[in-house]
Amino acid sequence: MTKMTEVKVAELSGKALDWAVAQADGRCLHERIRIVRYNDDSDYICEDCGKDTYMEPIRQTWKPSTDWSQGGPLIEKHNIQTSYNGNGFHRSTTGKHWCAYVCKPHGPERASGSGPTPLIAACRAIVAAKFVDTISVPAELITPAAS
Numbered sequence: 001m002t003k004m005t006e007v008k009v010a011e012l013s014g015k016a017l018d019w020a021v022a023q024a025d026g027r028c029l030h031e032r033i034r035i036v037r038y039n040d041d042s043d044y045i046c047e048d049c050g051k052d053t054y055m056e057p058i059r060q061t062w063k064p065s066t067d068w069s070q071g072g073p074l075i076e077k078h079n080i081q082t083s084y085n086g087n088g089f090h091r092s093t094t095g096k097h098w099c100a101y102v103c104k105p106h107g108p109e110r111a112s113g114s115g116p117t118p119l120i121a122a123c124r125a126i127v128a129a130k131f132v133d134t135i136s137v138p139a140e141l142i143t144p145a146a147s
Contacts, residue, residue, distance in 0.1 A: 004138060006142075009113070009128045013120070017065045018123070020127045021127060022062060024126050024129065059078065065117075066117075074126060079102060080100050081100065082121060082122060083099050085099055085114075086097070097116070099112060117130050
């Protein structure tokens with residue numbers, strides 16, 4: 001059984017964020033066969049586990065927080081509004097700060113996210129819309145914080 005760790009949505013990054021987005025979006029993740037693993041890191045493939053169960057799995061690693069071909073459609077699907085909020089933010093790895101909001105027909109919903117890129121901010125907003133402040137993720141997906 002996989003050990004789970006509770007993480008604040010605002011602190012999700014990397015594989016843990018990508019995994020959480022799949023959970024929030026109703027997708028199923030399957031660990032790839034060991035033969036196709038790179039650098040001893042677990043890669044995941046993703047398939048839509050919704051009504052269209054006949055759909056073929058996505059045959060590439062699921063990385064919506066860094067891959068516009070995956071994250072872009074999620075921004076449209078979840079009605080995400082992003083905004084650039086400036087440079088010089090010390091908590092940001094890029095020095096830039098983006099905000100994202102899940103919008104409903106009558107304005108923003110409570111769920112929001114922020115991050116160093118628009119994709120990371122949008123992915124955090126998608127997860128926050130489903131899980132609010134925290135989510136349990138597989139411990140092996142947690143990247144140690146840089147010191």
